[in-house]
Amino acid sequence: MNCQNVKDLILTDYLDDQLDPQQKSAMEAHLKGCQECRVYLDAVRNVSTLPFEKAQHVHPPEHIWHNIKVAIENEHETADIVQETTVPGFWQQLGILKRLALGAVSLVLLMIAVTTVQKTSHRPIVKIDNTAQIEYFAYLIAGEDADDVTEDYGTMIEEYFL
Amino acid sequence: MDDLTEDIVLQAARGDVEAFENIYKHYSAFVYNVALRMLKNIENAQEVTQDVFVTLYRKLETFRFESSLKTWIYRITMNTAINYAKKVSRIQDRTVEFDANRYPAASPSKVISQDQLQKRIDALLSVLNPDQKACVILRSLEGLSYEEIASTLNININTVRSRLKRAREKMLSIKEEVMNL
Numbered sequence: 001m002n003c004q005n006v007k008d009l010i011l012t013d014y015l016d017d018q019l020d021p022q023q024k025s026a027m028e029a030h031l032k033g034c035q036e037c038r039v040y041l042d043a044v045r046n047v048s049t050l051p052f053e054k055a056q057h058v059h060p061p062e063h064i065w066h067n068i069k070v071a072i073e074n075e076h077e078t079a080d081i082v083q084e085t086t087v088p089g090f091w092q093q094l095g096i097l098k099r100l101a102l103g104a105v106s107l108v109l110l111m112i113a114v115t116t117v118q119k120t121s122h123r124p125i126v127k128i129d130n131t132a133q134i135e136y137f138a139y140l141i142a143g144e145d146a147d148d149v150t151e152d153y154g155t156m157i158e159e160y161f162l
Numbered sequence: 163m164d165d166l167t168e169d170i171v172l173q174a175a176r177g178d179v180e181a182f183e184n185i186y187k188h189y190s191a192f193v194y195n196v197a198l199r200m201l202k203n204i205e206n207a208q209e210v211t212q213d214v215f216v217t218l219y220r221k222l223e224t225f226r227f228e229s230s231l232k233t234w235i236y237r238i239t240m241n242t243a244i245n246y247a248k249k250v251s252r253i254q255d256r257t258v259e260f261d262a263n264r265y266p267a268a269s270p271s272k273v274i275s276q277d278q279l280q281k282r283i284d285a286l287l288s289v290l291n292p293d294q295k296a297c298v299i300l301r302s303l304e305g306l307s308y309e310e311i312a313s314t315l316n317i318n319i320n321t322v323r324s325r326l327k328r329a330r331e332k333m334l335s336i337k338e339e340v341m342n343l
Contacts (some may be wrong), residue, residue, distance in 0.1 A: 011327045016301060018308055047337045048330040051282045052302035060194035060211050065186055068215045069179060075220070076177065 006030050006037050010044055171231060175222040182219055189232075190215070192304065193239045199299045200243040200292065201250065202284055214242050236306075236314040240296055247292040285340050286333045294329035297322055 006027060013019045014027050031037055166188055173181035193214050197207035217238060225234060274282075287295055296315060300306045301322075312319040333340075 008327065011330045012323045015330075016308070016326070043337060044330055044334060047286065047340065048298075048333045049302050051279055051286065052298070054279055055283055055303060056276055057191055057195050058198070059191050060208065064190070064194070064208055064211055065183065067212050068186065068219075069183075071212070071216050072179060072182070072219045 001026055001030050003030075003034060003037055006034070007040055010037070010041050014041075015044060015049060166231065168227065171222070171225065171227075174219070175225065182222075185218070185231075185235075186215055189235050192236070195303065196239055196299055197243050197246075199283070199287060199303060200247050200295060202287065206246065206250065210239075210243050210246050214239050217242070233310070233313055236300075236310075237316070240300070240314055244292045244296055247295070251292065282340050285336065289332045289336055290329050294325050294332070297325040298329050298333075301326060 009019070009023075009027060014024070019027065031041065166185060170181045170184050174185055190211065194207060194211045197210040197214075198204070201207050201210065214235075218235065221238075225231065287298070290298060293315075297311060300311045300314060301308075306314065308319050308322045311317075311322045315322070
């Protein structure tokens with residue numbers, strides 16, 4: 001182990017106590033016989049670790065929590081208002097049976113309307129792609145948020161940093 | 163999960179403000195101290211602290227308990243603080259160099275006050291870029307291991323080593339000026 005290797009380790013693993021016992025012994029054997037490296041170790045320690053170890057930890061002032069609380073409570077209120085005024089809120093209040101009944105009535109009305117149009121119009125009827133239309137209506141009913149991708153800070157680090 | 167129970171986190175995730183206050187009490191000192199050291203400005207540190215906790219409140223329902231809440235919160239804190247520091251340094255648009263005139267020298271004495279110590283720390287951190295500063299703060303002030311720093315900053319453990327090495331070399335280069343403060 002030469003002086004340059006020792007100095008590199010002083011700046012990192014030795015100073016931060018990250019070496020395994022064998023590496024640590026080798027370092028200490030070198031330091032014992034090398035004054036230059038001992039002086040370097042003292043200098044690095046005095047500048048880059050000791051001042052930080054003695055530093056005081058402070059607590060944030062009281063008003064910070066108050067501001068955070070106000071911000072999150074405002075978000076709650078806004079979310080409640082949006083929920084009350086959106087179409088999904090109405091649909092959610094209806095029971096499954098009511099929704100089925102409403103769907104059946106709508107279907108009958110739609111069939112009557114289509115038949116009427118077929119009888120009265122001379123133009124050829126455009127074939128409707130029912131699946132696409134149902135998806136489109138489902139999207140409208142679910143509201144704009146249905147398409148939003150939820151940001152996920154879960155456990156995958158990269159997802160947060162993206 | 164330290165002394166915060168999973169139940170408290172779940173309650174907070176469901177919007178319980180009182181449960182969220184427990185999380186705030188537990189982690190606010192870490193968030194505030196890191197922000198204060200990263201930004202060296204009380205107003206900015208307070209703003210970052212608020213941003214971090216509002217973000218946490220919004221995103222808590224997506225937390226899946228696969229990693230520790232502590233690592234998750236540390237990650238959000240560091241990311242917010244580093245981005246803020248980079249934004250501030252872009253606005254200032256200058257390379258920070260140590261300027262002894264900004265840190266008046268103290269009277270000679272063996273015992274240094276907290277005020278002097280604060281000046282030394284500020285001077286030492288002022289020569290580092292935000293990435294190096296983050297590593298030094300997490301290691302020397304908050305006592306995280308290299309592995310924890312790598313996980314918090316989403317970097318390789320050897321990147322932690324090289325950032326610490328460069329940071330300490332830079333701090334050593336202003337040793338004479340700083341130790342006279």
